[in-house]
Amino acid sequence: MKTTLLSAVVLALSGLPSAALAAGDAEQGRLRAQTCMGCHGAPGMRNAYPGYRVPKLGGQHTQYLMDALNAYQQRLRSHPTMQAQAADLSDEDIANLAAYFSQLGNRR
Amino acid sequence: MTRNIINRAAALGLATLTGVALAAGDPVAGQQKAQVCASCHGADGISQAPNFPIIAGQYADYIERALKDYRTGERDNAIMKGFATNLSDADIRDLAAWFSTQQGLSAPRITNP
Numbered sequence: 001m002k003t004t005l006l007s008a009v010v011l012a013l014s015g016l017p018s019a020a021l022a023a024g025d026a027e028q029g030r031l032r033a034q035t036c037m038g039c040h041g042a043p044g045m046r047n048a049y050p051g052y053r054v055p056k057l058g059g060q061h062t063q064y065l066m067d068a069l070n071a072y073q074q075r076l077r078s079h080p081t082m083q084a085q086a087a088d089l090s091d092e093d094i095a096n097l098a099a100y101f102s103q104l105g106n107r108r
Numbered sequence: 109m110t111r112n113i114i115n116r117a118a119a120l121g122l123a124t125l126t127g128v129a130l131a132a133g134d135p136v137a138g139q140q141k142a143q144v145c146a147s148c149h150g151a152d153g154i155s156q157a158p159n160f161p162i163i164a165g166q167y168a169d170y171i172e173r174a175l176k177d178y179r180t181g182e183r184d185n186a187i188m189k190g191f192a193t194n195l196s197d198a199d200i201r202d203l204a205a206w207f208s209t210q211q212g213l214s215a216p217r218i219t220n221p
Contacts, residue, residue, distance in 0.1 A: 043215040053167040058214035063158035078182060105214035 024062070024092075029100025032093050035085065040101075058105030065098035131201065132168070138206025141199055144191065145207075153207040164212025171204040 036057075039045050045054045057065065071077035072086035073094075089097070142151075149155045153164030163171060177183035178192035179200075195203070 037216065041216050043217070050173065052169040052173040055170045056166055056213040056215045058216040060162055060213060061155070061158040061160075064161045067159060076184065101216060104216045 024095030024097070024099030026096070026099040026103050028092075029096035029098070032089075032097055033100055036097065036101075056105075057101040060102055062098045062102040065101055066094050069094045069097065133198070133201030133203070133205030135202070135205040135209050138202035138204070141202055142206050145203070148187075149207075152210045153212055154210075162212050163207045164210035166208055166213050168201075168204040168208035171207055172200050175200045175203065 033041075039054045040057050042054075046052065047054055068077065069086050069089060072079065072082040073089065075083055077083075086094075145153075148157065148160045149163050153162060153166075155162055174183060175188075175192050175195060176197075178185055178188040179195065181189060192200075
């Protein structure tokens with residue numbers, strides 16, 4: 001019963017974002033994530049300049065990760081390295097990467 | 109009160125462990141300032157809406173950077189600019205201290221060498 005309610009809430013929420021939730025393949029995402037892990041898989045890794053730690057992605061919402069990668073790809077979000085990384089990604093890659101990172105971690 | 113002391117002690121311990129500069133924010137003050145954030149990001153930084161990022165457990169210096177970039181417009185987001193414009197540097201440090209010390213995101217580990 002509780003599960004049903006939760007499912008209903010999740011369903012209702014997932015209807016909100018404009019982008020369709022084409023579920024990505026987390027295993028394909030893991031294979032595509034080798035480059036990402038150089039920075040995002042190294043805990044405490046610092047952005048060179050300006051200096052701050054590279055954000056944690058483990059357990060982040062799939063939709064937010066997809067929005068972020070799309071924004072880098074379209075150069076709506078500034079960060080030269082991330083714009084360059086996102087430039088080569090297909091929509092499918094983005095969905096897969098988002099699926100991979102969102103299911104990582106031990107978020108409660 | 110006891111909880112405040114514990115929170116402060118925990119934050120201090122974390123700051124020492126991670127080598128964060130001593131200009132670290134106050135998580136207790138941050139929690140009080142975070143009430144407006146809660147409507148989208150959740151009271152403890154676990155947002156329920158999938159288009160709003162989870163910020164619980166995110167690195168404090170990354171949260172600070174994001175808020176400062178929203179404030180200047182370097183990071184372009186109309187909603188966040190509205191909130192960040194009214195924040196002082198001290199507010200930003202406190203908010204970052206609060207959300208970064210909540211249980212949430214994790215840094216992925218490389219599992220296949």
